[in-house]
Amino acid sequence: MAFEPDYGETLVSDEEAEALTPAAREILGDPIRKADLYDLEQQIQAEVADEWWGNLLNWNVPVRDLLVDHFVRDLHRRLYAPVWEWGGRQRSLETNIGIAPELIAVEMRNALDNLSYQWDHQTGIKARTLGIAAHAALVHVHPFVDGNGRVTRLLADLVFLAAQTGLEPLLAYDWEVDRRTYIRLLGEYDETRDATSLVHFIPVVSIEDWTTE
Known part of the structure; x- marks a missing residue:
């Protein structure tokens, strides 16, 4: 999901x-460019993801x-506390997406x-569906101030x-994937609580191919 061409040169507010x-x-x-901030976040995410991928590939970690x-x-x-003061903290304010803060927990x-x-x-739920359903359900809740999409996509990968x-x-x-379609399907999930369309939309690749790209 690509950003606008000039995103990286924009300064942080x-x-x-x-x-x-x-x-x-x-x-x-100083000054802080969004490109540098994004790179720092990506570096931290890669380190956390690599650690957990290693855990899951080497030990039988239960899905539960x-x-x-x-x-x-x-x-x-772990993804955000090194960078943002709100890292790991639950959202406490109303937003135009997500549920009321008092219902989050x-x-x-x-x-x-x-x-x-x-x-x-x-019950018949497949592995491919399980991860996407977890992602969609938590995006609907929108538990954190920011970073909800990224952390729940990583959760989906691990699950x-x-x-x-x-x-x-x-x-x-x-x-x-196409960002507009992805966001539209997340919106459909908000209405239906059915992740089927999103599951079909997000493709899968073999880990061997994915890690050697």
């Missing part, structure tokens, strides 16, 4: 800069251990518990991989 951690501001220097709110909060903290837990139950009790234990070849989601 004063409001955004105030939300950065002192360590991030020192790394990024990933589909818990504490794991998602910790994943968000319960709805987040219920959504993840429901998916974990479906998987553990072999999908964990759910494929014992299968070959291992598959991964390919998130390089």
